[in-house]
Amino acid sequence: MKYPIYKNPVFRVDIEPAAGKTKVTAGGILSPVLRKAVTQEMAFFDNQKYIAELNENSKSGPFSSYYDKYGDSLIYSTWMPPIPSPAFSRMVKSRMNAVFGKYQPEQVTISITEECPNRCLHCALPNKNNHSKLTVAETKDAIGQAIRAGATNIIFDGGEPLGYAGLEELISYVDPKKAIACMFTSGVGLTEEKAKSLKDAGLYSVSISIDSPIEEKHDYMRGVSGVFKNAVAGIQNALGVGLLVNVYVVLAPHNVYDLDAVYEFAKSLGVHELSFYEIVPTGRWIDNTTEILTAEQHDIFKTFVAKCDADSSGPKLFSGPLVIDEFGCMAGRQWMHITPEGDILPCSCVPIPYGNVKTGYDAVSAAWKKIRKDSAYKGGGCLMRDSEFREKYGNQFR
Structure with missing residues (x-):
């Protein structure tokens, strides 16, 4: 079955699952002209793994609740x-606008609380220790502002969002016709009961951080013993209640040689997606500018991705470093972040506020306009790994 990615009277793009991979086609009288403008976006969807095809057979399977909600459709990614x-149509409209230079904050992460039981060495939050958090009312206002600005993915994180009273209320506040509600977590506190509660509230997917498939290495990076077991239990509990589960890995020199083990670990658990983002010198890691991947290590990662893509039985991969290579850094172009104090940042890694959600009805849109006027956010590699950017803006980091 073909599923429409984009369609109008003169141009359409479809995606079709076949043998575990996707095929993207374009048609319409203006196809020869318009497909050139969206070649990059089409390639992103073409010949890729997908998570699930929802149809009548999904009614009694692990994706039954997603079928009940969305009907015949393709879950391409968490x-x-x-x-x-x-919500997907809104996202595609945003991407089409971006092709012609008009960007919107498609993905907005909201750190609803600074509180966290972990002490991750690479945490993007600085060591403020002021126990900041957004109230439920403030967060709802931030959600509304973000969606009005164009967001189609609202991601709750922290700190540790599972410790936030009112999390389910926030998730249910995200209108599924406009955006999906997702969550980043370490897995601490993700019991079976909590996972079901989050799913019932409307959580679309959960991303659980794993730094290493080796328990001691993971716990070392998390700064607390025992959290590896919590993460694994959280993954199993989320899968058990029928949630889409993504394992999120911060790719760094300490784990780049364990990639095969990470993949087999994720595969053995049965997660739906395995995502990688490269470590960024920010937050607690802000002075570790030399602890980033070398060119050789990037090549190791590329070889790993190609091998995993050939394995039809494993989870879908989201390869952050390769996406940035292809499309440029998402900070201030597709991504926006809101801190527990309400500050609006270009992304969670760039600690430069351009406004605060508490200042008014259109604070997010106003901040986005300021970000888009700043010449720094025009694409290219990660800004926080760019020595010129750090030299120019570094006095605003602390």
Whole structure:
């Protein structure tokens, strides 16, 4: 079955699952002209693994609740709404606007609380220790502002969002016709009961951080013993209640040689997606500018991705470093972040506030306009790994 990615009277793009991979086609009288403008976006969807095809057979399977909600559709990734769906159509409209230079904050992460039981060495939050958090009312206002600005993916994180009273209320506040509600977590506190509660509230997917498939290495990076077991239990509990589960890995020199083990670990658990982002010198890691991947280590990662893509039985991969290579850094172009104090940042890694959600109805849109006027956010590699950017803006980091 073909699913429409984009369609109008003169141009359409469809995606079709076949033998575990996708095939993207374009048609319409203006196809020869318009497909050139969206070649990069089409390639992102073409010949890729997908998570699930929802149809009548899904009614009694692990994706039954997603079928009940979205009907016949394709779940391509934990990072985006099903294809088709009203929220996905909003996302595609945003991407089409971006092709012509008009960007919107498609993904907005909201750190609802600074509180966290872990002490991760690479945490993007600085060591403020002021126990900041957004109230439920403030967060709802931030959600509304973000969606009005164009967001189609609202991600709750922290700190540790599972310790936030009112999390389910926030998740249910995200209108599924406009955006999906997702969550980043270490897995601490993700019991079976909590996982079901979050799913019932409307959580679309959960991303659980794993630094290493080796318990001691993971716990070392998390700064607390025993959290590896919590993460694994959280993954199993989320899968058990039928949630989409993404394992999120911060790719760094300490784990780049364990990639095969990470993949087999994720595969053995049965997670739906395995995502990688490269370590960024920010937050607690802000002075570790030399602890980033070398060119050789990037090549190791690329070889790993190619091998995993050939394995039809494993989880889908989201390869952050390769996406940035292809599309440029998402900070201030597709991504926006809101801190527990309400500050609006270009992303969670760039600690430069351009506004605060508590200042008014259109604070997010106003901050986005300021960000877009700043010449720094025009694409290219990660800004926080760019020595010129750090030299120019570094006095605003602390």
